Amino acid sequence: MTTRQDIEDMINRVALNDRAAFEALYSATSAKLFGIILRVLKDRAASEDVLQDVYLRLWQGGAQTFATGRASPISWLATIARNRAIDRLRRVKPESNLDGVAEPRDPALGPEGLAVAASERAMIDACLDELQPDRATAVRGAYLDGDTYADLAARFDVPLNTMRTWLRRSLMSLKDCLSR
Known part of the structure; x- marks a missing residue:
């Protein structure tokens, strides 16, 4: 080690x-x-x-x-x-779908893999829709767009620790939603 x-x-x-x-x-x-x-x-x-x-x-x-x-x-x-x-x-501006979130592309996925990925994406989108709109936007920014916590805190005009709490609680809610 x-x-x-x-x-x-x-x-x-x-x-x-x-x-x-x-x-x-x-x-x-x-x-x-x-x-x-x-x-x-x-x-x-x-x-x-x-x-x-x-x-x-x-x-x-x-x-x-x-x-x-x-x-x-x-x-x-x-x-x-x-x-x-x-x-x-x-x-490099990624190709994006209607809600502005880039669709992951994996050329190794076949038709079945693409169907599974689309289904999983739909589940994630549905769970994100259950969050408060500002929380969902912050999660997308942090984990899909690569925004830093500090950038998000500034954008939403909240303290950095508040943004961290938002993201942590939102991820816990997403985990609960996805496990249903």
């Missing part, structure tokens, strides 16, 4: 252009970072591109900006990955 100290050491060695450390860092962290990026982008190919960009930037000097002991190294890497994914979302 890779420890926090191991990852810190790898990042510091990557800053010194240590190829072995870069390989070890990639092996230890790429799956987690890919998952974060994929949750934001919902597109495997785009997520792979962003993941490559994250590691390329680390290799080209980004690792030198890491402050040892200041932040968790995996949190630092996760923040970089999430921000790069959000940047990609903002750069």
Whole structure:
């Protein structure tokens, strides 16, 4: 198991252009970072591109900006990955349906998979409709559009902790609704 100290050491060695450390860092962290990026982008190919960009930037000097002991190294890497994914979302306007939420596209899905995905999407939409309109909009913004909690708090003119509470309670309501 890779420890926090191991990852810190790898990042510091990557800053010194240590190829072995870069390989070890990639092996230890790429799956987690890919998952974060994929949750934001919902597109495997785009997520792979962003993941490559994250590691390329680390290799080209980004690792030198890491402050040892200041932040968790995996949190630092996760923040970089999430921000790069959000940047990609903002750069590339996704195709969207009538309510403005991008439809996930997976070319690997066959007709049956598409039918199941459409059914699940309908269930999620129905459950989102049960939420208060501002809560549903906030959930869509945070989890489908990649908006930050701070952006949403500003948009709805509520304190950041209130926005966090809205989202947490909304997700709990969605979970209850989807389990019915």
